[in-house]
Amino acid sequence: MMLQRFISIIIAMLLGGFLFAQKCTLTISGRILDKATKEPLEYTSVAFREGNRSVIADSAGYFRLGGFCAGAYHIQIYHVGCPPGHYYVTVSRDTVFTFYLEHHSQLLREIVVEGETGSYQESQTRQTLTASMIRNRSGQSLADLVDEVTGVRSLRNGGGIAKPVIHGMFGNRVAIINNGLLQAGQQWGVDHAPEIDPNTADRITVVKGSDAIEYGSQALGGAVIVEAGPILRDPHLHGTVGYTFTDNGRAHVLQARINSSMDKFDWRVTSSLKKAGDQSTPDYFLTNTGTSEYGGSLQTVFRPSEHTQHHLYYSYIRMQPGIFAGAHISNLTDLEEAIGRERPFNVRDDFAYSIAAPRQKVDHHLLKYSGKKIVEEFAFWEWTYGLQLNHRQEFDIRRGDRSEKPALDMALWSHALQTRYLNDRGKVRYKWGAQFRWTDNTNDAQTGILPLIPDYREGQAGLFGVGQYPKGVFTLEAGARYDLQAMRVWAITNTLPREIITRNHIMHDVALSAGVRYNPAADLETRMQHVLARRAPEANELYSAGLHQGVAGIEEGDWNLRSETSIKSMLTQMIEVKSFFHAEVTIYSHLIRDYIYLRPEDELRLTIRGAFPVYTYVQEHAWLRGVDVIWVSDFSHHLEWMSSLSWIRGTTISDQRSISLLPPLQIKSMISWAFHDHRVWKSSKVQVEGIYHARQRQWDVESELLEPPDDYFLLTLRFATGIKIRQDVLHFSVACDNVLNTRYRDYLNRLRYFADEPGRSVSIRLRFDF
Amino acid sequence: MKAHKLLYILPVIVLIAFTSCKKDPEIPNEEELITTLIYTLTPQAGGVPVVMMFQDLDGDGGAEPEIMAGTLSAGVVYNGVIALFNESVNPTEDITEEVEEEGDEHQLFYIVSGTGTLVQYADTDSDGFPLGLATTLTAGEAATGTLTIILRHLPVKTATGVSNGDITFAGGETDIEVTFPLTIE
Numbered sequence: 010m011m012l013q014r015f016i017s018i019i020i021a022m023l024l025g026g027f028l029f030a031q032k033c034t035l036t037i038s039g040r041i042l043d044k045a046t047k048e049p050l051e052y053t054s055v056a057f058r059e060g061n062r063s064v065i066a067d068s069a070g071y072f073r074l075g076g077f078c079a080g081a082y083h084i085q086i087y088h089v090g091c092p093p094g095h096y097y098v099t100v101s102r103d104t105v106f107t108f109y110l111e112h113h114s115q116l117l118r119e120i121v122v123e124g125e126t127g128s129y130q131e132s133q134t135r136q137t138l139t140a141s142m143i144r145n146r147s148g149q150s151l152a153d154l155v156d157e158v159t160g161v162r163s164l165r166n167g168g169g170i171a172k173p174v175i176h177g178m179f180g181n182r183v184a185i186i187n188n189g190l191l192q193a194g195q196q197w198g199v200d201h202a203p204e205i206d207p208n209t210a211d212r213i214t215v216v217k218g219s220d221a222i223e224y225g226s227q228a229l230g231g232a233v234i235v236e237a238g239p240i241l242r243d244p245h246l247h248g249t250v251g252y253t254f255t256d257n258g259r260a261h262v263l264q265a266r267i268n269s270s271m272d273k274f275d276w277r278v279t280s281s282l283k284k285a286g287d288q289s290t291p292d293y294f295l296t297n298t299g300t301s302e303y304g305g306s307l308q309t310v311f312r313p314s315e316h317t318q319h320h321l322y323y324s325y326i327r328m329q330p331g332i333f334a335g336a337h338i339s340n341l342t343d344l345e346e347a348i349g350r351e352r353p354f355n356v357r358d359d360f361a362y363s364i365a366a367p368r369q370k371v372d373h374h375l376l377k378y379s380g381k382k383i384v385e386e387f388a389f390w391e392w393t394y395g396l397q398l399n400h401r402q403e404f405d406i407r408r409g410d411r412s413e414k415p416a417l418d419m420a421l422w423s424h425a426l427q428t429r430y431l432n433d434r435g436k437v438r439y440k441w442g443a444q445f446r447w448t449d450n451t452n453d454a455q456t457g458i459l460p461l462i463p464d465y466r467e468g469q470a471g472l473f474g475v476g477q478y479p480k481g482v483f484t485l486e487a488g489a490r491y492d493l494q495a496m497r498v499w500a501i502t503n504t505l506p507r508e509i510i511t512r513n514h515i516m517h518d519v520a521l522s523a524g525v526r527y528n529p530a531a532d533l534e535t536r537m538q539h540v541l542a543r544r545a546p547e548a549n550e551l552y553s554a555g556l557h558q559g560v561a562g563i564e565e566g567d568w569n570l571r572s573e574t575s576i577k578s579m580l581t582q583m584i585e586v587k588s589f590f591h592a593e594v595t596i597y598s599h600l601i602r603d604y605i606y607l608r609p610e611d612e613l614r615l616t617i618r619g620a621f622p623v624y625t626y627v628q629e630h631a632w633l634r635g636v637d638v639i640w641v642s643d644f645s646h647h648l649e650w651m652s653s654l655s656w657i658r659g660t661t662i663s664d665q666r667s668i669s670l671l672p673p674l675q676i677k678s679m680i681s682w683a684f685h686d687h688r689v690w691k692s693s694k695v696q697v698e699g700i701y702h703a704r705q706r707q708w709d710v711e712s713e714l715l716e717p718p719d720d721y722f723l724l725t726l727r728f729a730t731g732i733k734i735r736q737d738v739l740h741f742s743v744a745c746d747n748v749l750n751t752r753y754r755d756y757l758n759r760l761r762y763f764a765d766e767p768g769r770s771v772s773i774r775l776r777f778d779f
Numbered sequence: 780m781k782a783h784k785l786l787y788i789l790p791v792i793v794l795i796a797f798t799s800c801k802k803d804p805e806i807p808n809e810e811e812l813i814t815t816l817i818y819t820l821t822p823q824a825g826g827v828p829v830v831m832m833f834q835d836l837d838g839d840g841g842a843e844p845e846i847m848a849g850t851l852s853a854g855v856v857y858n859g860v861i862a863l864f865n866e867s868v869n870p871t872e873d874i875t876e877e878v879e880e881e882g883d884e885h886q887l888f889y890i891v892s893g894t895g896t897l898v899q900y901a902d903t904d905s906d907g908f909p910l911g912l913a914t915t916l917t918a919g920e921a922a923t924g925t926l927t928i929i930l931r932h933l934p935v936k937t938a939t940g941v942s943n944g945d946i947t948f949a950g951g952e953t954d955i956e957v958t959f960p961l962t963i964e
Binding site: 339340342343354355406407408409411449451452454455456457458459460463464466497499501502503504505507509554555556563565614615616617618619621 | 801803804805806807808809810811813814816833835836837838839840841842843844867877878881884932933950952953954955956957
C-alpha cells in the first residue's frame, strides 16, 4: 500500500507539471486507515499547512475539503493515540488519497518490509520498531531499543555496552543487518556492542525465526535489521532536531536529521552526539561507566528514471565506552574477593564524566552503493557493493605508562558484493540472490600483547532462493541456500620460540526452510516455519587464545570444531476479537547439533599472575525451547492495555545441563491513556509499565561463578505530548525508569558479580520536527 | 562426473586465491610480560643465600611454569631481595627497575602460612609508604607451609593495614601472584 500511495503521489506530481490550471476549485478527499488492521480511523483531524485549513474525518474515516489550488501541500494527520502522520502531496485535479496511520501497539503485528512492496509476507515472525518509536526512545542503544520486543533481551557489560539476545541467541548467531549489509564487526565478543547509531534508522525489524536463508548462517538464531527509510519526496528542507537528557549518568544526547528531495535526487544527513558519565546505583556511583559517542550518516538517492534508483550511503560511528572500574580483576583470587561485596572495589564517591582504562574505542565506517531496477511493477533487481572498516581498540590498566597503549587493537575490513531479484506477483512469488563477502582481520602488534584472536582472511560465497505459493487461505513457502566458506588463519604460537602457523579451513554449508501461513479470516492467522541451517565456526571459536580480563579466565579455541547444524521451528498463532483484544502466541524449538559453547575445564592454569580457570570451546547437542505471548486490549481509543510474557529453557541433550546466559522468565504489563487532542497539546499520552524478571532457576553450577541474582520488579512511568507552535510540533516527553529505585542485579549483565544495576533515572526528551 | 568435480573445486580455488596473499603478522614484542621472579634471602649473619624462583618463559599459555623453592633455617633472620625479569625478550629486561621507579603505584605483599615466619618491609616508595622489593624475613620454627608473594599495581596504600603488609583492603590489580612451598629446618 505504501508503494501504491507512492505511485499515486508520483502520478499526481507528474500531472502537476503539465497542467497550469490555477483555478482554486479542486477537491482533496480520501480516507484514513489503521496501518496494521486496515480499519478506518474515525474523527481524525486532517490539517493542511498551506492556507492553514483543516477538516475532521467522519466516523468511517472519510474526509473531503474543497477550494484548493493546484500545487503542493503538506498534510498532517492527527488521531488520538497515534503518532501524527506527515505527508507531502501535489494535486492538479480533484484527488483521492488513502492515508495510513500507525495506531496503537506497532510492536504487535508483523509489518511487511516496506519498499519491498505489498504482499510478500514472510512465514516467520518479525516485529518492527517504527520511526516514531525509535525517535521516542532517542539516546538509547540499539540493544535497548530491541529489548522492547517480546522474546528479545540484551546482554550487557555495564550500562554502555549491550548486545541483543533473540530467543537466547547472540553474537555469532544473531545477524545485524545494517542497511542491507551484514554488520562486520567483532560481534563474537560478549562485551562488544553493535556499532550502530539508532538515530540513522527509521525502522528496526527483529526477525525472531531464523533468517538464515537470506542472510546466511549468522542469522540462524534471528536477525536485527536496521534500515534508513525512504526520503519523503518533498522539495522543502525537512528534518528533526532532538535533545535528550538523562539524569542518571547525566547523559546529554543531541541528534539531528535533515532531508530534502529534488527532481531526481533525494538526500538526508543525520548526526548524533552523546556524552554520559558515571551511572549510579541507589547506593554508589558505578565509576568509569561513562561513554562518549558520535556518529553521522549521509544517504543519497538518484533516480535517473522512475524505474531505476541508485543509492549511496555512508555512515560512521565512534563509540568510547568505559568499563566499570570495580569489575577489573586480574586473577581468580581477585575475582573471589570482588564477587559479592557490599560495595565494589574502586568506586569513587563523586560523579565524573572522565573515562579511564579499562575502556574501549571503536570506529565503524560503512559505505554502500546499491542500485535498483524495477523490472515490472512488482519485480525488481537490486545489486549492492558494501565496504566496512571496523577498528576496535581496548585499553587496560597497564604498568609503566602503557595504559594509553591498546591491549587489543584489531582492524577488520570487509567487502560485500551482492545481488538479488524479487518478484512479488503471480502464482509463485519468489526472491533469489547471490552474495560474496571478503573479510580481513589484522592485529596491530604495537599492543605488546599476544592477540586474543589471530589474523585471518575469509572469503564466503552464497546463493539463495525463496519461493512463496499462495493457495486460498494458505501460503506455502520454501527456501534454500548454499554457502562456501574459505578461511586462512595466521596464528602465533603460545610456546617459545614464538612462531606463526597458518591453517586453512574450507566449509560447505547448506540451509533449507519450509513455512506455511494459514489465514482463514482477517482476525485469525497461524504461521509455522522450520529452518535448517549450518553455521561454520568463527575465528574466535577456532583460535581464541589468552586471558579474558573481564571474566578472569583463559579462553581457548579448538581448530577442530565442526559446523553447527540448527533446526529452528516456530509456531505462531494470532487471534483477534475486534475492539476487544488481540493476542499472539509463539512457541519455538531450537535444536542445535554440535552447539559450540565455552565450557569451564576442571584444571586451573598457573601463571605468574596467579591461577586462572580455563574455558575451552566445545561442542555438544543442545535443545532450546520457549514461548512468547503478547496480549493487547483496546478498551477505547484512550485506554490500552498490553501484556507480554517470554520464557525460554535450554539444556544439553546428553546430560540435561542448563545452557548459560539464557534470559529468565519475563512478564511485562503496560497501561496507557491517550488524551484527546487539544488546540495546543497534540498526541498526549501517559503510560505505566511494570516488568517482572524472575530469577534464573535453570543454571549449571559448574559454569557459573555465582548463583544467578534474585528476581526483581521494575516500574516505569512515561508522559509524552506534542506542543503545537504555529504549524510545527514540538515533542516533549518525560520518562522515569526504575521509579521505585530498586536495588537489583540482572542475570544477563556481566557486572552482576560486582555491582548493582543503576537506580532511578529520569529522562527528558525534546524534539522538533520541521 | 568431471564437470561436477570442477564445479566443486573451482570456487574453492577462487576463494583460497582471494584469502591467501596476506602479509605474515608481526609478532608483538611482549615488553610488559613478567616471566621470572627471584626472591633471594641472604642470612644477616652471613652464609649461603637461599634462592626461590618462579619462571614461566612463554607467558600465560604453553608450557607449565617452573618453581624452585629453598629451605630456610629456623630462627634465622634473612635480608630478602626481589628481582623481576622479562626473559621472553632479547636481551632480558629488568622489570625490577620499572617497579622501583613507579614505587608509589606498586606494593608487594608476603603471605606466609603454617610456619610462623615473619616478613617485614625494608624499603619505602617516594611517599614514604612501604614498597616491598627489600624485606627482612625472620624464619619461624621447623615446619612446612607456603609463602605467597603478590605484586599489586595501583593499590590503596593508605587503606587499613596495607602499610603493615595486610592485603585485605589494598584493591588495585594483581601483576604477580606466586606461591612457593616453604620448608624450615
